[in-house]
Amino acid sequence: MNTSARALHLAGMLSAILMGLAGCGGGDSDPQTVVAPSIDPYYNVCRGVDPACYNDWGAFANSPNRVLIYSRTAGPRHANLGTPMAAGLNPAMNADNVMQAGLKRMFEEAGIAADWTEDVTVIANRINNYKAVVFASSNRDTLWNEAVTTSNDAARTALRNYMRRGGGFVGLHNAFGAEYNWPYYEGLLGNANFYNHAPNRNGDVQILADDPSTQGVPARFAFQDEWYNLTPFPTNVKFLAKVDTATLDPLTASPHPGHKDFHPVAWCQYYDGGRAWLTTLGHNTHSFQANSEGPGAQAFQKLVVQGVKSVMGLTPFCTATK
Template identity: 55%
Template sequence: MPGRTLRARALSTRSAALATLGATIAMVVALIATGTLSFAHGRIGTGATELGDPDYGVCRGLDPDCYHDWGNFDPAKGYRILLYTHTAGPRHANLGPALATGLNPPITDANVVQKAMLKLGEQGGFQVDYTEDVTQLASPNTLFKYNAVVFFSTSRDALDDAAQTSLRQYVRGGGGFVGIHNAFGTEYNWPWYEGLLGNANFYDHGAAQPGTVQTMDRKDVSTKELPARWNFTDEWYNLVPAPTKVRVLAKVDESTLAKGVAGNYNHPGHGDNHPVAWCQYYDGGRSWVTTLGHDAKEFTTDGSFAGATEFQKLITGGIQSAAGMKPFCK
């Protein structure tokens, strides 16, 4: 009898242990499924607790293996980019009046960005088509005609479901993306797009004011012709989240901002590391972005606006590298 009692107790204890283990496994599976528990990049824990999950479930960062070279682009056909300036919210003055539907509709002198990008394309060796018509982005087959897609101060929900899917498939097929200025104020509620921006999003900005840009990486195509420091005037976006796993190409020296760094929603600024341009591989494609680009005068060529020449070199090189014309994110 005592032997049978001991065996029964042992079996009961073993059953309880197995039940506890099963419950633990079920809980872990549930946490992983809901994204609460993260094993990404060797982490075991609750992941980022303040600014969101920085992983986005895709291959991203500086490893060229994240790029999908699937033969969707033929350099022999030349290089074309699609400039997209659709605004579903605030519209920057340098975009001029809203454009008619279709591809390459009529523009006026007030459409400063569109006219300037056409000129930069001529100088930089790439053809520029432009549109604010979301239907022009509705098919990956259409986007694959372009070596890069440029979002210049788009705003809010600038894409519908079809265009979102198309852009994602395009990038996954090796497409290039360039985001300029209020591209950071676009598609706020789409995590994949936030990742495309480098795990970054616009939060607020202070007064538009002069400041000094520091060129951080002078080996990259977009920065190799820039001085170590150059003056520029912008809104100096504050970011939440701030970029991670990217190559920072330029930042603003916050000590040169006489009107301060605090934004209109009280962001305190980024201190010694306030990035304004960076690059990364993302989900099969290339992404080059800058928060600069607020003022129409940045496209002047007469020397009247400090930093205009440097800004134009920066974005031209960024487009060339994202489009595959020149080495990317080196």
């Protein structure tokens, strides 16, 4: 997003807030005027921490507790994703598909059935079968179908309509490096996108909020990651965790300007009728392995599983209070 567009975005948000304030209180306002203070005028959706942005239509009330793990990459592929998988739903996993296999194991241990795919047509045609979809480091034009030579927006349209039905979205790690040219997706991430990262290194994750997704997670735990820097920086979200930048090793690899004192790594928001839970963490293979002795792996896995449960509606969502 260029500077002028960002300025218009911020001006629009201020206008929406002022409209909301004008609509509060007194009884002299036009009864036909609908005030929607949670509307983000840039993305033109209702988003933020207000539950009024959720479309509680019961669209998934009778759906099984099943999630879809989507790990298609259209650019650089993280090592923990392993060899690209065949088309279709639930293709054979290779031994190096560690992230996908780890997520499947984590969810099933929590009583959640899991399917997996790297086939964009599954998103386009089957996404409504799931209470949550997990974008697992699926990057760049991940929703583009090379086989389509005419209109190519089927998967984007399906994802948008899925959110509007009250669906649940979870974005992990390089899901922040996806769909740069689709503003709706940037908004889904919380008005955020991947900018760059310093070397993969140790640091302490600090939990910021009392939330169903953070319950039982240590208030501070050692971890190892790339610690993504973000541009734009997330707004109008509930921040759940950050990296304590004073603990990063080495300190000489400084964060992007603006991240030094507050570098979030997990947050949640309502978005366009659905729920979205996001984390920039998840670079390393050991973070997804069972009984891993890697720093903070068990705490991270608990955080992700509980985030998924919250967007599925199995626990309250984004109710953090501090």
